[in-house]
Amino acid sequence: MALLAIEGLSKSFGGLRAINGLDIHVDEGEIVSVIGPNGAGKTTFFNLITGMEAPDEGSILFGEQDIVGLRPNQILQLGMARTFQNVRLFPAMTVLENVMVGQHCRTKAGVLGAVFKTPGQRAEEAMIEEKAKEVLSFFGTRLAGYRHDQLSLALSYANRRRLEIARAMATEPRLLLLDEPTAGMNPRETVELTELIGQLRSERGFTIVVIEHDMQVVRNVSDRVIVLDHGVKLVEGTYDHVSADEKVIEAYLGRPAERKG
Amino acid sequence: MSQVTVPPAPIEVELRPAPAVEMRRAARLGLSGGAAMVLMAATGIVATFQARMAIDPILPLGLLFLYVVALAFGWMAGQPPLTLEGFAPAKVDGRNISAGALAGGLAGLCVGVLVILMTVFDLRGVFVELSPDLIEVLSFGLPVAVAVPIIAAISSVAGALGAGMHRLPVRIRRTLLPALIWVVVFSLMTDLFGQLFTGLSIDWMTTLLYPRRGGPLTITGAVIVFIAFLALYWYLAGRRTKLRQQVAAMPRQKRLRWSAAATVGLLVILYFVPKVMGPFVSQILVTAGIFLLMALGLNIVVGYAGLLDLGYVAFFAVGAYTAAILTSPQSPAFSPQIALIAAIPFVTLAAAVAGIVVATPVLRMRGDYLAIVTLGFGEIARILLNSEWLAPYFGGAQGITNIPDLQIGPFSFNTPQDYFYPIFLFVVIAAYVTLALQNSRWGRAWMAMREDESVAEAMGVNIVTAKLSAFVVGAILASFGGALYGAQIGSVFPHSFDIVVSITILVIIIVGGMGSVPGVALGALVLIVLPNLLREFSEYQFLFYGVLLIAMMLKRPEGFIPSKRRAQELHQEEVSQDAWLEIYGEAGATNEPVPEGQT
Numbered sequence: 001m002a003l004l005a006i007e008g009l010s011k012s013f014g015g016l017r018a019i020n021g022l023d024i025h026v027d028e029g030e031i032v033s034v035i036g037p038n039g040a041g042k043t044t045f046f047n048l049i050t051g052m053e054a055p056d057e058g059s060i061l062f063g064e065q066d067i068v069g070l071r072p073n074q075i076l077q078l079g080m081a082r083t084f085q086n087v088r089l090f091p092a093m094t095v096l097e098n099v100m101v102g103q104h105c106r107t108k109a110g111v112l113g114a115v116f117k118t119p120g121q122r123a124e125e126a127m128i129e130e131k132a133k134e135v136l137s138f139f140g141t142r143l144a145g146y147r148h149d150q151l152s153l154a155l156s157y158a159n160r161r162r163l164e165i166a167r168a169m170a171t172e173p174r175l176l177l178l179d180e181p182t183a184g185m186n187p188r189e190t191v192e193l194t195e196l197i198g199q200l201r202s203e204r205g206f207t208i209v210v211i212e213h214d215m216q217v218v219r220n221v222s223d224r225v226i227v228l229d230h231g232v233k234l235v236e237g238t239y240d241h242v243s244a245d246e247k248v249i250e251a252y253l254g255r256p257a258e259r260k261g
Numbered sequence: 262m263s264q265v266t267v268p269p270a271p272i273e274v275e276l277r278p279a280p281a282v283e284m285r286r287a288a289r290l291g292l293s294g295g296a297a298m299v300l301m302a303a304t305g306i307v308a309t310f311q312a313r314m315a316i317d318p319i320l321p322l323g324l325l326f327l328y329v330v331a332l333a334f335g336w337m338a339g340q341p342p343l344t345l346e347g348f349a350p351a352k353v354d355g356r357n358i359s360a361g362a363l364a365g366g367l368a369g370l371c372v373g374v375l376v377i378l379m380t381v382f383d384l385r386g387v388f389v390e391l392s393p394d395l396i397e398v399l400s401f402g403l404p405v406a407v408a409v410p411i412i413a414a415i416s417s418v419a420g421a422l423g424a425g426m427h428r429l430p431v432r433i434r435r436t437l438l439p440a441l442i443w444v445v446v447f448s449l450m451t452d453l454f455g456q457l458f459t460g461l462s463i464d465w466m467t468t469l470l471y472p473r474r475g476g477p478l479t480i481t482g483a484v485i486v487f488i489a490f491l492a493l494y495w496y497l498a499g500r501r502t503k504l505r506q507q508v509a510a511m512p513r514q515k516r517l518r519w520s521a522a523a524t525v526g527l528l529v530i531l532y533f534v535p536k537v538m539g540p541f542v543s544q545i546l547v548t549a550g551i552f553l554l555m556a557l558g559l560n561i562v563v564g565y566a567g568l569l570d571l572g573y574v575a576f577f578a579v580g581a582y583t584a585a586i587l588t589s590p591q592s593p594a595f596s597p598q599i600a601l602i603a604a605i606p607f608v609t610l611a612a613a614v615a616g617i618v619v620a621t622p623v624l625r626m627r628g629d630y631l632a633i634v635t636l637g638f639g640e641i642a643r644i645l646l647n648s649e650w651l652a653p654y655f656g657g658a659q660g661i662t663n664i665p666d667l668q669i670g671p672f673s674f675n676t677p678q679d680y681f682y683p684i685f686l687f688v689v690i691a692a693y694v695t696l697a698l699q700n701s702r703w704g705r706a707w708m709a710m711r712e713d714e715s716v717a718e719a720m721g722v723n724i725v726t727a728k729l730s731a732f733v734v735g736a737i738l739a740s741f742g743g744a745l746y747g748a749q750i751g752s753v754f755p756h757s758f759d760i761v762v763s764i765t766i767l768v769i770i771i772v773g774g775m776g777s778v779p780g781v782a783l784g785a786l787v788l789i790v791l792p793n794l795l796r797e798f799s800e801y802q803f804l805f806y807g808v809l810l811i812a813m814m815l816k817r818p819e820g821f822i823p824s825k826r827r828a829q830e831l832h833q834e835e836v837s838q839d840a841w842l843e844i845y846g847e848a849g850a851t852n853e854p855v856p857e858g859q860t
Contacts, residue, residue, distance in 0.1 A: 052719055076721040090712035092830045093705070101709045105721030107702055111730050114701030115694050125701070151829050171721055 002061070003028045003175055003207050004049070004080075009058035011041075011048055011231075018044040020231035022058070026175070031201055031208045033218045033239075036228035037251055042211045043085055045228070046177050050082050051075040062175070077105045079174035083164040083181060085211070091153035095143055098152050098163055099132040102170025135170045138204075139196070158189045165196075169204065176200060178210040182217055190214060197221045215243070227251065279351035280342055282360045287338035291364035291420070294334030295371025298327055298416075302375060302399065305390035306801060311398045313797070314477035315448045322448075323398060331368045331419040335361035339424020353427045365420015366413050372399060373409035380405050432498045440490040447486045448478040453542065453794055460537030531685065535678035542794075544677040547749060549789040550684035551742045556769040556781045557691040558738030563767070564776040565704060566731035567711025568623075569632040571763055572639025575619065576612055576736040578646060578758040580743025582655060583611040584664070585753045591663040594654040601667045601748050608744045609737050616736030620729045627714060639763055647755035660754035667748045680749045687745065691738050692778045698734070699776075707731055765789075768806065772813055774820025776827055783821050 004026040011019040018041045026032050034042050047053040049060055051072040060067050067075050081102075090098050107128055113121035136143045139162050147155075152163055161181055168176055181197070182190045194217050200206050212218050218225060218239060225242040227234040229251040235242050242248055301307055311323035339361035341351035375391075376399050378384065384391045400408030426434055447454060451471055458466040467474075470482035478486070508516060535543040555577055562570050586592040587604040619638050623631050646655050655661070667674040667683060674680050698704040706727050709717035718724050747753045765788065773784020787809075792802045813820070819827045 050719055052715060071723075072715075072719040073721045073723050076719065082719065084716070088713055088716045090709050090716070092712060092826050093708055094826070097705055097708070101705050101717070101720055101722070104702060104706055104709075109702045111698065111701075111703050111734060114703060115697050117697065121701070128702070151826055153830065167720060 002026065003063065004209075005061040006049070007059050007061075009045075009048060009060065010056045011044060011053065012056055018231050019048065019055070022228075022231070022233055024226060024233065026207060026209055028174075028207055029201065029205075030223050031197065031210065031221050033222035033225045034209060034211045034228060035213070035215075035218060035225060035242075036234070039230075040228040040251075041231040042228055043179060044231075046082055046179055046211065049075075050080060050177065073105065076171055076173075079172070080177065081168035081171040081173035081175075082177035083161070083168055083179055085179040085183065087157075087160045087164055089152040089160055089163060089167070092151060094149050095136070095152055095155070095163055096129070096132055096148040099135055099166050099170045100128050102135075102167045103128045103131055106172055132170055135166050138169065138199075139166065158185050161185065161193075165200075169200075169206075174207060176206040176208045178208065178212075180211055180213060182212065182214050190217060193217075194220050219243075276349040277347060279344060279348050281351075282339065282341065282357050284360060284363060287360035287364045288367060290334050290338045291367030292371065294330055294364060294368035294420075297334075298330050298368055298372050299375050301327060301330065302372065302395060303388050303390055304801070304804065305395075308390065308392065308395045308398055309800075310798075311394075315445070316483045317473075317477040317479045319480060325445075327372070327399075328415060328419045331365040331416040332423040334368055335365040335420025335423030336426055337423075338364035338420065339427050341427060357427055358421050358424045361424020362417045362421035365423070366417035368420065369413035369416025370409075372416065373412050376400050376405060376409060376412070432495075435498055436491055436494040439494050440487050443490040444478075444483050444486050448483065450794055451475065451477065456539050456542060457537065460539060532682075535681040540677050543681050545790055545793040547677050547680045547684055548793070549785050550681070550688050551746050551749075552766060552769060552789050553782060553785040554684070554688050554691050554742040554745075555739045556766050556773070556785055557688070557695050557778070558735040558742070559766050560695060560770050560776065560778075560781055561698065561707075561738070562731050562735035564770060565698070565711065566707035566727065568728065568731060569628070569635070570619075570732075570735070571632050571636035571760075571767070572619070572642070573635075573735070573739060573766055574758050574760065574762040575639045575642035576615055576739035577743040577746070577762060578642050578753075578755075579612055579615040579736070580608050580740025581747040581753045581758070582646065582661070582743070583608045583740070584744035585661040585747045586654075588748070589661050589664045591656075592661050593652070593656055598665070601665070601744065602669055605741075605744065608740050612736040612740030613733045615740075616733035617729055619736075620732035624725055624728055636760070636763075639760060643755055643758050646758070655755075658755060660752055661747075662752040664747050664751050664753070666751075667745070674748075677749070680745070684745055684749075687741050691741075692782075694734070694738070695778055703727070703730060768810065770820075772809065772820055774823040774827070776824040777820070777822050780820050780822035780824070787821070 002025040004024070006022060006024040009019055009022040009024075010017065022045065024045075034045065036042055044053065048055045049062075049067075051067065051070050051074070055068060058068070062075070062078055062080060065078065067078065067080075070078075090101065093101070107124050109118075109121040109124050133148070136148065142159060142162055143166065147159075152160065155163060161184070165176075165178065165181065178197070182193050185193060197208060197210065197217075198221060201208060208221075210218075210221065212221075222239060224237065225239050226236045227242055227245075227248050234247050234251060235245045237245075307323040307327050309323065310326065311321045313322045314320065315322040315325045339353075339357040341353050341357065344350045376396060379391050379396050399412065401411065403411065426438065429437065447470065452475065455467050455471060455475065458464055469485065470478055472479055472482075508519070511519065535546070538546070555573065558576075559570065559573050562568050562573070584601060584604050586595045587599055587607055588601050590598050592598075619635065623634050626634060645651055647658055649657055651657070652659075667680070669683075674683060698707075706717065706722045709720065709722055710724060710727050714724060717727075746757075769784035769788050770781055771784075772787060773782070774780025788806070792799065792805070798805075819830075
């Protein structure tokens with residue numbers, strides 16, 4: 001059944017229609033790739049469904065609930081977490097703290113609890129830390145050991161991307177939105193991450209929507225591919241179906257010049 | 262916290278020789294130093310303190326101040342460059358000392374030029390302080406042609422001495438330098454030490470060091486202080502690290518017992534501080550304690566949550582006025598008077614409400630806008646308290662007087678000495694709250710909001726609650742400061758709550774080290790205690806603040822005692838391994854790619 005159902009979603013910035021009447025559905029347990037040329041509206045699409053920007057029109061059903069108009073933190077609470085195209089961590093916080101922030105919405109200790117160190121607060125704090133470490137262990141030795149206490153600004157680019165995924169995982173989402181997770185990674189790391197995306201579903205049970213430019217990755221991870229161009233859904237289907245589509249080739253490469261005569 | 266890891270060297274590489282000290286840099290430093298010395302002369306520091314002896318009768322304070330600058334710049338000029346990975350450690354040789362001498366000499370020449378200009382032209386029309394007296398002081402009463410080379414020479418020697426410090430073996434340097442600094446401290450804070458000796462009933466020390474009551478440190482006194490501290494630091498050198506290692510090696514149980522004993526010892530000493538130091542110093546400590554209490558509160562708002570609040574004084578005023586209205590028989594609006602201790606819950610409540618009132622309109626604001634709006638709130642609070650309109654409630658410009666002293670059970674707190682204890686208690690509470698919140702769910706949420714508000718929200722932090730709670734916690738701590746302040750002074754007036762208080766508190770956190778409790782405490786010490794102890798220099802207090810702030814922002818933007826994360830954040834380039842990679846190439850790097858360009 002559809003975990004995410006979007007109908008007639010539109011968003012304009014001034015005269016630019018970034019998203020134009022988009023209908024998309026994502027089923028539970030699917031991995032869906034969203035591709036399209038630069039400026040196609042992929043990131044805007046993520047911003048709209050996570051509540052970071054308000055749509056002009058359309059409905060977004062997440063599970064059974066209409067989430068249009070909810071604050072980003074409320075949408076996250078319902079189980080939708082994302083990463084960012086231009087890696088947005090909390091730079092002056094440690095790796096572990098970054099992930100622990102992800103647990104914020106699943107816990108409830110207040111300021112007074114922290115001041116009086118109530119047993120409940122202490123137990124919860126230990127639980128948060130354990131959960132964060134468990135999530136980080138998903139990335140093997142990459143973010144393990146001494147890295148827990150490193151500031152996230154000290155991490156390599158690839159590790160920052162991994163940490164962003166870990167932070168999203170720590171929010172215990174049902175739907176994970178990954179915005180260009182392999183951008184800036186070398187080929188070996190890209191292969192590694194491709195496998196990880198698969199494991200995110202098989203081991204953790206997340207439904208995943210991924211924006212990706214690397215076609216190798218798209219082919220390897222996705223059950224279904226959605227092609228966006230100028231805010232409109234161009235084609236939708238399996239990788240093989242989509243990659244053979246004329247409209248898609250045209251959107252990426254342009255129309256062949258008209259022959260005269 | 263784990264150590265910064267050094268990438269293992271895969272190949273033996275010859276270390277590059279360290280770069281030598283640059284003479285060009287020394288010359289530039291010399292000119293900067295000269296500018297500083299000329300400025301000191303032109304602001305009147307040199308001439309004013311010429312009559313005040315640093316060490317009686319050989320060294321007047323004015324000249325000491327002047328040539329200490331040459332010494333400091335010589336020290337900087339002769340400083341060997343930082344050893345980067347892959348480079349051999351820098352050697353200190355004659356070149357360093359020449360650099361120091363060059364810097365000092367150039368600085369002295371600048372002063373010489375000033376003397377010449379002063380003799381040739383009459384500059385007093387513009388620079389009031391450039392008087393004939395100053396010429397007399399600077400040139401030692403000698404003719405200009407003789408004086409200028411002498412000034413340059415003294416300054417040059419001072420610079421060389423400064424640079425020469427780097428040449429000394431570490432142990433000697435670590436002994437000599439603090440001993441010299443203590444001599445200066447003893448010569449500047451004559452009253453403080455006089456009071457200390459009286460309080461400890463060792464008046465003979467006063468007779469020994471300051472034979473003229475309230476007079477300057479004598480040469481005998483200076484020698485005694487110097488030798489005493491030389492011996493002390495010589496004894497301590499090396500033992501300190503050993504002691505630290507011993508403590509680290511102790512089993513947990515034993516270490517806990519020792520730290521408990523140390524805490525008790527510290528508390529005992531603190532108990533005697535106000536008794537020994539008398540009312541004058543106690544009053545300074547009480548004032549500093551109130552500022553520290555507020556600084557710890559603001560530290561949560563600015564340091565943790567990143568909400569730059571320039572109207573923080575409003576919460577101080579709320580605390581002071583709430584307590585005053587509830588406890589004073591003179592308060593115009595509210596006749597039943599209750600004890601301060603009973604008023605504290607109401608003060609807390611009022612502060613919480615004030616925090617919410619200020620926070621609500623600024624919920625959707627960030628950065629600069631937030632700062633400006635809170636600045637406005639601070640002023641509004643003061644103007645309202647001062648207004649005729651609300652005078653029936655707050656007393657207008659007359660304020661509220663006759664606030665009774667704090668009374669807890671049989672204990673009555675009347676003098677500054679008495680107030681030291683409750684204020685100390687509140688400071689400890691505030692420090693505890695600060696530390697407890699640092700590693701808590703909301704502490705992390707605040708920090709996340711400081712780092713990136715939209716992402717924090719997208720990661721599940723309720724920004725509204727986060728902002729409100731940060732403001733409320735900060736407001737409550739400031740209100741405690743206000744309540745104690747009113748009770749201690751005995752009255753509250755609107756003009757006590759102007760913008761300067763907000764600025765001072767902010768400067769305390771910035772200079773001390775944002776986010777770090779010991780840092781904030783040191784900030785209060787430097788910015789409140791020190792100026793009050795050095796009242797004779799109060800004319801130059803804000804000059805000192807200004808210089809201190811600029812110097813800190815340039816050289817140590819993270820503050821005196823920064824939290825670890827801030828230090829790392831602000832010194833990324835210095836930690837980065839560029840020089841290292843240049844030699845080792847890709848092989849020296851870890852197996853991960855270096856982030857380049859991509860952000």
